[in-house]
Amino acid sequence: MPDNNRGVFSLIIINKAGGLIYQREFQSGLRQLSTNDYLVLAGTFHGVHAITRSITPKIPISQPAPSPATSSPSTTAPAPSSYSYPNPGVPVSGLDYLETDKFRLTCFQTLTGTKFLLFTDPLTGNVDTIIQKIYELYADFVMKNPFYQIEMPVRCEAFDRHLGAWLRGRT
Amino acid sequence: MAGPPRHATMQSISNGSTLQSGDRPQAQPSQQQLSQQSPGLRVPSNRKTIYDRHLNRSRNTELSRASFAFLFGEMVTYAQRRVTGIQDLEKRLNEQGYPLGLRLLDLLFYRSTSTSSSALSSSSTSSSPPNRPLRIITLLHLIHGPLWRLLFGRAADALEHSVSPDTPNEYMITDNDPMVNTYISAPRDMSMLNCAAYVAGIIEGVCDGCGFETKVSAHNQPTELWPSRTVFLVRFGDSVMEREKVLERAGIK
Amino acid sequence: MSYYFTILSPTDTPLFNIAFGTSKGGGDGIARFRFPETAQYMNQFIIHSSLDILEEAQWTNGGMYLKHIDTYPPAAAYITAFLTPSGARFLLLHQPPNLPSSTGTGSGLGSSSLLGTAGSTTRASSSSIAANPTSPQTEEAVRQFMNEVYENYVKTAMSPFYKQGMEIKSPVFRTRVTAAGRKWL
Numbered sequence: 001m002p003d004n005n006r007g008v009f010s011l012i013i014i015n016k017a018g019g020l021i022y023q024r025e026f027q028s029g030l031r032q033l034s035t036n037d038y039l040v041l042a043g044t045f046h047g048v049h050a051i052t053r054s055i056t057p058k059i060p061i062s063q064p065a066p067s068p069a070t071s072s073p074s075t076t077a078p079a080p081s082s083y084s085y086p087n088p089g090v091p092v093s094g095l096d097y098l099e100t101d102k103f104r105l106t107c108f109q110t111l112t113g114t115k116f117l118l119f120t121d122p123l124t125g126n127v128d129t130i131i132q133k134i135y136e137l138y139a140d141f142v143m144k145n146p147f148y149q150i151e152m153p154v155r156c157e158a159f160d161r162h163l164g165a166w167l168r169g170r171t
Numbered sequence: 172m173a174g175p176p177r178h179a180t181m182q183s184i185s186n187g188s189t190l191q192s193g194d195r196p197q198a199q200p201s202q203q204q205l206s207q208q209s210p211g212l213r214v215p216s217n218r219k220t221i222y223d224r225h226l227n228r229s230r231n232t233e234l235s236r237a238s239f240a241f242l243f244g245e246m247v248t249y250a251q252r253r254v255t256g257i258q259d260l261e262k263r264l265n266e267q268g269y270p271l272g273l274r275l276l277d278l279l280f281y282r283s284t285s286t287s288s289s290a291l292s293s294s295s296t297s298s299s300p301p302n303r304p305l306r307i308i309t310l311l312h313l314i315h316g317p318l319w320r321l322l323f324g325r326a327a328d329a330l331e332h333s334v335s336p337d338t339p340n341e342y343m344i345t346d347n348d349p350m351v352n353t354y355i356s357a358p359r360d361m362s363m364l365n366c367a368a369y370v371a372g373i374i375e376g377v378c379d380g381c382g383f384e385t386k387v388s389a390h391n392q393p394t395e396l397w398p399s400r401t402v403f404l405v406r407f408g409d410s411v412m413e414r415e416k417v418l419e420r421a422g423i424k
Numbered sequence: 425m426s427y428y429f430t431i432l433s434p435t436d437t438p439l440f441n442i443a444f445g446t447s448k449g450g451g452d453g454i455a456r457f458r459f460p461e462t463a464q465y466m467n468q469f470i471i472h473s474s475l476d477i478l479e480e481a482q483w484t485n486g487g488m489y490l491k492h493i494d495t496y497p498p499a500a501a502y503i504t505a506f507l508t509p510s511g512a513r514f515l516l517l518h519q520p521p522n523l524p525s526s527t528g529t530g531s532g533l534g535s536s537s538l539l540g541t542a543g544s545t546t547r548a549s550s551s552s553i554a555a556n557p558t559s560p561q562t563e564e565a566v567r568q569f570m571n572e573v574y575e576n577y578v579k580t581a582m583s584p585f586y587k588q589g590m591e592i593k594s595p596v597f598r599t600r601v602t603a604a605g606r607k608w609l
Contacts, residue, residue: 144240144354146247147361157356161398221579222596273510273588274581280488280509281578284571302486303509380510382434382482414483423484 007124008167009103011134012038015151016113018046022154026167045095045117049107053094058083106131114138130170137162226281240354247355247366257364261388265372272376279313279321304381305423307407307415311342314374322373323350340407344374347397349389365389367401374403384408425557426455426519427609428467429601431577433589434511436475440592440601443467447606457519458499470496471515474503478515482507488574489567492558502557506570508577510588514570518557518609565608572604 009030013022020042025032033041061082085092098105099122108116108131116138118131141159142148148156214220250263283301304310311330319327323346333341349367357364367389378385386406394400407415431440443455443463457463474494481490494503499519506514556562580586580597 140240141354141356144237144244145356146244146251146366147356147358155356155358158354158399159356220596221583222576222594222600224579226575226578226582270588276510277508277578277581281575303488303507305483305486380434382511418483421484423486 007121008130009119009121011119011163012042012117013138013154014042014046014115014117017151018043019151021152024160024163026164045107046115049094049109049115053092056085056092056094059086060084108135110135130167133166134163137166226278230282236350236353239350243351243366243369244354246369257361260364261368264366264368265375265387268369268372268374269376269379272373272378273380274376275318275321275373276377276380279317282321283317304383306418307342307383307411309424310378310381310383311344311405314377315344318374318377319346322370338406340409340412342405342407344403344405345392345400346370346403347400349399349401352399352401363391365391365401367403370401371403374405378405378407383411385411425451425521425609426457427605428455428457428463428471428517428519429573429605430468430471430515430517431573431592432471432475432513432515434513435589436472437589438468439512439590440597441468442598442601442605444602444605444609446609448609453602453606456521466499467501467517470499470501471503471517474505474515475513478505478507478513481505489570491563491566504563504566504570506574508574510581512577514573514577516566516569518562518566520557569604569608572608573601576600576604 008026010025010027011022012020015021020039023038061084093109095107097107101122104120104122104124104127106118106120106127108118110116116131116134118127118134120127120130124130137159138154141162142154142156145156145158148154246267247264250260250267254260254263280301280303302309304313315327315330319325327344328347329343329345331343331345333339333343335341346367349370351367351369352365355366357366371387371389375385375387378387385408388404388406390402390404392400392402425446426443427445428443429441430438433439443457445451445453445455447453455463457467459466473496477494478490481493488507488509490505490507492502493505495501496503502518504516504518506516508514576597577592580592580594581588586592
């Protein structure tokens with residue numbers, strides 16, 4: 001993809017309480033929302049993300065074949081606790097991406113609940129790698145910065161610099 | 172809950188050592204003194220103290236940059252408590268570095284002696300230890316080269332003497348990208364702050380240890396290519412400058 | 425030979441001291457100073473009186489081992505110095521034994537003021553280190569001793585619980601210095 005750089009529009013970071021802590025465009029001249037709209041966007045997305053987690057369908061565990069010896073009387077009545085997510089090995093993630101004809105919104109949630117939203121062109125490939133790198137830069141230049149207060153807006157000059165330089169360097 | 176077992180181990184350790192020395196009553200005056208002092212001393216279970224560790228053992232081992240970054244970040248946060256301003260914060264960082272400088276000096280010399288002699292047997296006289304720096308230039312070269320390599324694995328980027336005739340006692344050591352500042356971005360209202368004040372403290376400790384009264388401060392001098400370029404301004408005291416003149420006349424290098 | 429070894433901080437505070445005797449040539453390692461009743465404070469006094477000379481030598485000789493720097497004839501005490509880069513001074517006072525064969529205490533001391541000519545040379549055959557405090561052998565032995573103490577001093581200084589200028593109380597350090605004394609002196 002020679003046009004990767006053009007493909008990345010902007011980045012939003014949302015803290016675990018749903019507050020906007022970082023917002024940045026990677027192309028000049030993009031139409032901007034007002035600060036308030038960004039805050040609303042972050043809050044709304046946070047809510048939608050939580051909803052998508054909670055509406056993940058659960059299927060009853062049907063006590064299959066492995067225990068035929070003990071399960072003779074109570075085969076048809078599953079206990080109320082024995083629901084499970086489909087594919088139990090994979091944790092429930094919530095909304096991973098939104099896609100329209102014009103853009104794609106990819107969401108990456110860290111273990112601590114911080115969410116990275118990346119707006120890209122739908123044709124952009126390797127979005128996962130881009131987000132991983134952004135996460136790495138965040139871990140380095142935000143979390144290791146003694147002046148950064150956790151859950152507060154990110155104002156780290158070194159993060160901005162490295163992020164910009166890395167995205168520029170990809171093309 | 173935690174109390175009794177801990178006490179028990181303490182006892183078993185001290186029992187072990189007192190039994191030993193108690194078996195030989197009045198062995199030697201120095202031995203007697205030792206056993207008097209030892210009750211407070213806790214020896215690790217493998218009986219190895221820091222004196223049993225070779226000083227060059229960790230010479231080439233690498234340290235995680237991330238753990239250093241987190242540790243240093245916490246040091247900055249700690250220093251930031253109850254400070255009144257940027258200068259105060261820098262002073263505290265400086266004070267944290269100072270004792271390290273004093274220690275490093277001895278280690279640096281120890282290591283440079285023992286490497287030159289390690290190939291030969293330790294009893295040979297051919298290992299000539301590096302000289303203690305007597306003149307300013309020797310000292311600065313020591314800092315610029317060996318000390319920087321010990322700390323950061325590379326030499327510093329520049330060493331300059333003040334061009335102004337009013338301040339012949341000022342020298343500048345430049346680091347284009349100080350390792351301590353790698354992950355640090357000072358907030359905008361503290362743009363003058365440079366956390367490399369800690370490194371300045373180390374330099375100050377080294378100079379003071381060698382007998383050169385100095386004040387060292389760290390200053391931001393960003394360039395396009397090196398946004399966190401830092402200049403360490405080394406200002407020697409009057410006593411040093413006077414001695415320097417005397418030593419120059421005496422022809423001591 | 426009897427020894428008194430002291431570590432002084434850069435500000436002349438005593439950090440460590442120990443008295444011991446030679447272990448070479450059948451020595452038992454116990455200090456026998458010529459004036460036992462005053463040795464306790466005289467040794468320290470003599471060592472401190474050599475500090476002026478040390479501070480002069482400090483800026484003309486860049487080495488760490490400064491060798492024999494001072495002699496105090498009345499007690500036949502020889503001072504050897506070692507300077508760590510961080511300014512701690514290792515000072516070793518050595519005193520050759522008072523020979524029973526010498527011609528009386530007063531004149532014996534007088535002769536040794538000329539860097540130990542008459543009395544010391546007779547004993548030099550029995551053990552070179554023990555008798556002649558200024559011979560190259562002694563100098564070399566003291567160098568080895570100092571280097572070994574220096575290594576242990578660096579280890580002490582690297583301990584996070586030790587602060588520069590603190591008295592060295594570690595019993596392990598003391599045994600290490602004693603061992604170094606037994607090995608080299």
